[in-house]
Amino acid sequence: MRPPRFSARTEISALKPYNSGLTLEDVAARVTSPRVAKLASNENPHGPNAATIKAMTDAIARPFLYPDPSGRMLTGEIARQTGSPASRVILGDGSEDLLNVLARAILGAGDEVVTLFPSFPLHEDYAIMMGANVTRIGLTPDRTIDMTALLAAVAQPVRLTLFANPMNPAGLWLGPDELEALLAAQHPESLLCLDEAYVEYAAGPDFASGAEHLAKHDKPLLVLRTFSKAYGLAALRIGYAISNSDDVIRSMNLVRTPFNVNAVAQAAALAALTHTDSKEQAVSYTLGERARMAAKLKELGLRVLPSKGNFLFVDCGQPSVEVADRLIDRGVIVKPWKQDGYESFLRVSVGLDWENNQFLEAMARIL
Ligand SMILES: *Cc1c(COP(=O)(O)O)cnc(C)c1O
DSSP: OOOOOOOOOHHHHHHOOOOOOOOOOHHHHTTOOOSSOSSSSSOOOOOOOOHHHHHHHHTTTTTTTTTOOOOOOHHHHHHHHTTTTGGGEEEEEHHHHHHHHHHHHHOTTTOOEEEEOOOHHHHHHHHHOOOOEEEOOOOOOOBOOOOOHHHHHTTTTOOOEEEEETTTTTTOOOOOOHHHHHHHHHOOEEEEEEEEEHHHOOOSSSOOOOOGGTTOOOSOOOEEESSSSOOOGGGGOOOOOOOHHHHHHHHHHHHOOOOOOOOHHHHHHHHHHHHOOOHHHHHHHHHHHHHHHHHHHHHHTTEEEEEESSSSEEEEEEEHHHHHHHHHHHHEEEEOOSSSSTEEEEEEEOOOHHHHHHHHHHHHEEE
């Protein structure tokens, strides 16, 4: 018997499956090198500290209880550290969950959404899922953020402007003055959402977080953060958002599933926020390795975009899918970019020194 056919909403048929990258298991059969460097998903290879692992172990001993549906302990700590009221903090099953919740809470057919390009695919996918129209603001010809186009776009009464700062995959970012210009240009009826998944790697005088503006900005603003990157908790799935608007948080709370963040993730995130020394060490290690990798890639004659993330966006000058395939044979997993116009770019995460060396040596041989 043929399985019965059934069609989804028309918006869904426009979506492509998310490219989550290869796992270690996926490539194990092909790889002959003794160790595989997984540099495709911007994880923190140092992982969480002992206090965080202890908190997880303690929490998993009571799996029969539902988690706190509003994650009060954790939202309280986030509020304390960021200076926002806890009522304006919302937790998600990863920040991806919050992107999905946001789209379902505020977007409808025909709504206008602005994003930077090349982009984190989910920023577009969830908007498309809701039937919204997405406008991409591409980079300038010399591959910088096109501020003129961005400021013009956000001045329109679009429903939502959403992008990552620092950008994924490009690594580019808005400086403090550019962020201020963006906030000033924002149309008062539209929501500005800054996805700050890489904020911990970006700190410095040439970067400003949207969180610093929450208390004084008079237009709707939402800042997304995650424990998946610098905090090393990608497997647990936990992120959060902070807004200056009670309406935005209320509508997201109505749409999310009530127990969207499990108890182990809540406990781990709380411990990770209160024991931050290992995170700081991991970040400074990564920044050192990022500079070293960028310099070596440039020595190979490759164009590398400036990056404030824990990754680099590299122009291979040839189809990156093929380069990535040959890297797998040498025990290195990276992410070949597939969006229009960026097919010669790959995104490589900054890993441990041996992983980065394995990547750099393989690149030197392949090119
Ligand atoms: C990695 C990443 C996320 C992460 O999401 P989680 O669901 O919290 O793991 C969100 N946004 C961007 C831009 C990312 O690169």
